[in-house]
Amino acid sequence: MIQVRILTVSDRCAAGTSTDTSGPYIAERLEEWRPGGVALTRECVSDDVIKIQGALNRVVELANADKSGQEHLFISSGGTGLSPRDVTVQAISPLLEKQATGIMSALVSLCVQKTPFAMLSNPLVGSIGRCLVVCLPGSKKAVAENLDILFQVLGHILDLISDSKSSISSFHASMQQSGHSITAPVKKQQTEHVCPHKTGAPAQKKVDTSRRGVAFRARHSTWPMLPVDEAMRLITRAATSHPLQTLTLSTVPPRPGEPAPAHGHVTSSVVLAREDLPNYRASIKDGYAVLAGDGPGVYKVVAVSKMGHSSGLVLESGTVSRVTTGGMVPLGADAVVQVEDTELVSSTPDGEEDTIKILSSVSPGTDIRPVGSDIARGDILLPGGCRILAAELGLLASQGITNVDVRSKPRIAVISTGNELVASGSEMSSGQVRDSNTPALLHLLREDGYNVTLSAHFPDSLHDVTEGLRSALKNADIILTTGGVSMGECDYIKEALPAVGGTVHFGRVHMKPGKPTTFATFPSGQLYFGLPGNPVSAMVTYKLFVLPALKVWEGRDSAPSVMKVELPETRNLDPRPEYIRAVYNNGEVRLTGGQCSSRLLSMRSANLLLKLPPRSDTCTSVQQGTLVDAMIIGPL
Ligand SMILES: Nc1nc2c(c(=O)[nH]1)N[C@H]1C(S)=C(S)[C@@H](COP(=O)(O)OP(=O)(O)OC[C@H]3O[C@@H](n4cnc5c(N)ncnc54)[C@H](O)[C@@H]3O)O[C@H]1N2
Numbered sequence: 001m002i003q004v005r006i007l008t009v010s011d012r013c014a015a016g017t018s019t020d021t022s023g024p025y026i027a028e029r030l031e032e033w034r035p036g037g038v039a040l041t042r043e044c045v046s047d048d049v050i051k052i053q054g055a056l057n058r059v060v061e062l063a064n065a066d067k068s069g070q071e072h073l074f075i076s077s078g079g080t081g082l083s084p085r086d087v088t089v090q091a092i093s094p095l096l097e098k099q100a101t102g103i104m105s106a107l108v109s110l111c112v113q114k115t116p117f118a119m120l121s122n123p124l125v126g127s128i129g130r131c132l133v134v135c136l137p138g139s140k141k142a143v144a145e146n147l148d149i150l151f152q153v154l155g156h157i158l159d160l161i162s163d164s165k166s167s168i169s170s171f172h173a174s175m176q177q178s179g180h181s182i183t184a185p186v187k188k189q190q191t192e193h194v195c196p197h198k199t200g201a202p203a204q205k206k207v208d209t210s211r212r213g214v215a216f217r218a219r220h221s222t223w224p225m226l227p228v229d230e231a232m233r234l235i236t237r238a239a240t241s242h243p244l245q246t247l248t249l250s251t252v253p254p255r256p257g258e259p260a261p262a263h264g265h266v267t268s269s270v271v272l273a274r275e276d277l278p279n280y281r282a283s284i285k286d287g288y289a290v291l292a293g294d295g296p297g298v299y300k301v302v303a304v305s306k307m308g309h310s311s312g313l314v315l316e317s318g319t320v321s322r323v324t325t326g327g328m329v330p331l332g333a334d335a336v337v338q339v340e341d342t343e344l345v346s347s348t349p350d351g352e353e354d355t356i357k358i359l360s361s362v363s364p365g366t367d368i369r370p371v372g373s374d375i376a377r378g379d380i381l382l383p384g385g386c387r388i389l390a391a392e393l394g395l396l397a398s399q400g401i402t403n404v405d406v407r408s409k410p411r412i413a414v415i416s417t418g419n420e421l422v423a424s425g426s427e428m429s430s431g432q433v434r435d436s437n438t439p440a441l442l443h444l445l446r447e448d449g450y451n452v453t454l455s456a457h458f459p460d461s462l463h464d465v466t467e468g469l470r471s472a473l474k475n476a477d478i479i480l481t482t483g484g485v486s487m488g489e490c491d492y493i494k495e496a497l498p499a500v501g502g503t504v505h506f507g508r509v510h511m512k513p514g515k516p517t518t519f520a521t522f523p524s525g526q527l528y529f530g531l532p533g534n535p536v537s538a539m540v541t542y543k544l545f546v547l548p549a550l551k552v553w554e555g556r557d558s559a560p561s562v563m564k565v566e567l568p569e570t571r572n573l574d575p576r577p578e579y580i581r582a583v584y585n586n587g588e589v590r591l592t593g594g595q596c597s598s599r600l601l602s603m604r605s606a607n608l609l610l611k612l613p614p615r616s617d618t619c620t621s622v623q624q625g626t627l628v629d630a631m632i633i634g635p636l
């Protein structure tokens with residue numbers, strides 16, 4: 001896996017007044033070049049030396065810390081020209097340990113064959129340790145032309161930097177065998193020769209290590225804030241691509257009082273009824289089986305239909321047979337008269353009924369459940385994708401089905417991050433914080449039918465986070481971490497993910513709480529959720545993003561349950577769409593007090609998240625009584 005950081009250098013893209021097309025294009029081309037073999041992250045900074053250097057320094061630090069032997073590529077676009085704001089080459093070249101002047105001149109001379117303007121573009125290629133650094137011009141067209149050339153040798157350059165001897169010799173062999181040569185993007189008439197020394201690439205200088213450190217961190221997040229729907233779309237797409245796995249589980253409790261192993265799982269295919277229920281004509285009432293045509297009158301009680309037995313009797317006209325609710329109606333009888341509509345006429349010395357009087361007339365079929373009237377053999381008992389809870393286990397038991405095919409559940413890791421954290425029962429000293437996210441998430445998962453298979457804590461260091469993630473990836477399908485995803489100097493998650501092969505799909509979401517929520521996937525199919533550390537943010541983003549992903553993973557319907565409620569009090573709007581917590585009880589809705597993302601009390605007993613729109617020029621508040629969407633997050 002090649003870890004790639006793509007940096008777009010552009011004042012206008014960084015300010016949001018222009019759309020970055022080159023960064024996404026580089027990403028697209030790299031993915032085409034090595035499908036599934038590149039872990040990409042993107043960043044955008046203004047034409048500012050410190051910001052550009054900061055971006056490179058973070059990649060180099062990561063590459064240095066990465067002992068896995070993966071290759072690291074930093075590739076920027078923009079700021080390589082000669083205008084006063086173009087500073088990329090000036091920012092990067094002093095940091096390079098080696099400059100690849102041959103590659104740089106090849107890029108220019110081959111691109112010049114397409115357009116003479118290429119001689120003004122000054123691409124920069126070099127290395128720092130095991131990190132390859134490539135700085136390309138900003139226009140998408142120029143990026144395309146440079147990449148056409150670069151991809152012909154990029155694999156080989158990365159092999160050289162990582163000292164992969166076998167790959168290097170195979171590259172040479174293949175070049176020799178095929179007589180392959182490096183080609184220009186599109187051959188045009190030969191233009192004037194451009195000498196490599198005129199490419200504008202500055203001479204190699206020593207690395208200025210003092211430029212690495214917190215002082216050079218990004219001062220603004222470069223992660224775009226995705227709308228919640230878009231974030232959800234990316235998550236669903238990733239969770240859907242995981243192949244559903246099936247296993248067979250028992251529907252029978254292993255010991256009395258214990259749950260059946262299949263409880264809480266989801267059926268992998270439809271389960272059909274094997275038997276009719278009832279499997280005999282059953283009485284709906286305690287009373288007498290009769291021939292409806294006989295009508296009211298006095299009748300001899302000839303037999304008793306006992307529960308659990310078949311009397312074998314064929315009822316004849318002029319007689320009745322006593323039956324109990326659910327008992328078998330004897331052959332010959334075609335209706336049941338309830339005991340309330342009869343009177344005793346005579347009895348035997350031992351207290352048995354002899355004759356009774358039927359007081360009302362009944363029509364054929366009265367109070368009889370025909371065979372298969374509840375469930376007919378071949379009926380759909382459980383559809384595929386059905387969660388097996390109490391009623392479903394009852395249904396399976398009613399059919400004598402002792403094993404069922406279900407979808408496997410993901411192995412889930414819940415990990416807290418932060419040096420300040422102590423486990424809730426431990427001694428605490430000043431500056432420390434008790435870990436409430438681990439128990440809250442663990443029990444949210446349990447309440448939603450999932451078990452945590454791994455729980456851990458990562459201290460705040462790039463090394464600990466990287467190694468911790470590496471180890472979690474071996475033992476979990478879905479990894480949740482809390483904390484370490486925002487702008488703090490100890491927030492390492494977003495940097496660590498690419499180092500362990502993660503593709504980060506988003507690093508911020510336009511919502512409150514939950515802004516720095518991060519989502520990544522791994523080549524072996526694992527899903528990663530970087531939930532914010534603030535306790536409310538962690539719980540809300542679990543409900544909004546993680547739970548639907550778990551449902552999709554299991555092949556369940558993931559649509560949230562929503563209702564409309566009246567906003568109980570007027571609220572000023574936040575610039576971000578806000579999810580405020582509320583309790584719905586006996587038809588009344590009340591907010592849970594202060595809605596700060598650190599205030600876990602705002603989650604207490606909350607069963608609704610009320611969705612408020614973002615503030616706009618025309619709408620700055622929502623009045624009490626306005627109907628708003630409410631997502632149901634707990635029992636009502
Ligand atoms: N300069 C900026 N600062 C912050 C921004 C921002 O955009 N710019 N975003 C804020 C938002 S929004 C959130 S949410 C938080 C998210 O922070 P992190 O996810 O990086 O989390 P930490 O920095 O590690 O911790 C934040 C907070 O949460 C407490 N915490 C963390 N883990 C736990 C736990 N397991 N149990 C209880 N409490 C926990 C931690 O002690 C901190 O108080 O960033 C804002 N900052």
Ligand code: MOO
Binds near residue numbers: 513514515534537597
């Ligand atoms: O988005 Mo943060 O989760 O507001 O506190």
Ligand SMILES: [Mg+2]
Binds near residue numbers: 483
């Ligand atoms: Mg933080």
